[in-house]
Amino acid sequence: MAGTSALHLVGQASGGVTIQVNGQTVNVNSAPDTPLLYVLRDELGLHGPRFGCGLGQCGACTVHVGDQAVRSCRVPVNSVTEPVTTLEGLASGDQLHPMQQAFINEQAAQCGYCTNGMIMQSIVLVNNNPSPSEADIRQGLATNLCRCGSHLAVIRAVQGAAAMATA
Ligand code: FES
Ligand code: FES
Numbered sequence: 125m126a127g128t129s130a131l132h133l134v135g136q137a138s139g140g141v142t143i144q145v146n147g148q149t150v151n152v153n154s155a156p157d158t159p160l161l162y163v164l165r166d167e168l169g170l171h172g173p174r175f176g177c178g179l180g181q182c183g184a185c186t187v188h189v190g191d192q193a194v195r196s197c198r199v200p201v202n203s204v205t206e207p208v209t210t211l212e213g214l215a216s217g218d219q220l221h222p223m224q225q226a227f228i229n230e231q232a233a234q235c236g237y238c239t240n241g242m243i244m245q246s247i248v249l250v251n252n253n254p255s256p257s258e259a260d261i262r263q264g265l266a267t268n269l270c271r272c273g274s275h276l277a278v279i280r281a282v283q284g285a286a287a288m289a290t291a
Contacts, residue, residue: 140156141154141156141201141202143163143201143204143208144206144207144208145164145168145170145207145208145209145210145213146170146208146209146210146212146213147207147213150168152167152168152201153167154166154167154201156200156201156202157200157201157202158200158201159178159196159197159198159199159200159201160187160189160194160196160197160199160200160201160204160208161173161175161185161187161196161197161199163201164187164196164208164210170210170211170212172187172210172211172212172240173185173186173187173196173210173211173240173241173244174237174238174240174241175197176197176237176238176241176269177197178197179197179198180195180197180198181267181269182238182241182267182268182269183195183238183241183242183245183265183267183268183269184237184238184240184241184269185197185240185241186240186241186244186245186268187208187209187210187211187244188208188209188210188244188247188248189204189206189207189208190206190207191248191251192248193244193245193247193248210244211224211240211243211244214243214247221243221247222285222288222289223243223246223247223250223281223282223285224243225285225288226281226282226284226285226288227239227242227243227278227281229281229284230277230278230280230281230284231277232274232277232278232280232281233274233277234272234273234274235271235272237271237272238268238269238270238271238272238274241268242265242268242270242274242278245264245265245268246261246264246265246278246281246282246285247285249261249264249265249282250282250285250286250289254286254289254290255286255290256282256283256286258279258283261278261279261282261283262279265278265282
């Protein structure tokens with residue numbers, strides 16, 4: 125898992141907040157009200173989630189908390205009670221998550237800045253709706269912003285991942 129070496133395992137750090145990230149229990153030193161995004165990126169070295177707006181409006185920072193897609197820029201780390209999964213935690217060994225593979229298959233990125241959020245949000249979308257229509261995908265990703273215009277390829281990727289999952 126990318127970034128694993130940067131994780132502080134419980135017992136190796138003195139912080140007061142303990143969270144589960146990508147299958148590991150980590151004890152973080154950041155102040156309890158620090159946004160989860162900052163903890164992931166700055167303390168744990170997990171750079172999949174991106175800082176875009178910092179206001180919960182662009183989706184670049186999306187991670188999974190439990191089975192929900194959340195905007196980690198708006199979540200204080202001390203409010204996190206369920207396991208966190210970041211982009212780095214999606215693959216199983218060398219096997220990419222089907223959504224990651226579908227984004228590659230469709231080349232569904234240009235600069236890639238939004239791609240973390242698109243993938244993380246799309247996984248939850250398909251988990252909740254295994255056969256989404258194009259309208260469902262558009263609605264589900266309506267607040268994931270892309271400045272490069274990769275939306276049509278993203279829609280194809282989500283459709284491809286959904287098809288893989290139901291094949
Ligand atoms: S950086 Fe979190 S929603 Fe934009
Ligand atoms: S690919 Fe550049 S912001 Fe979406």
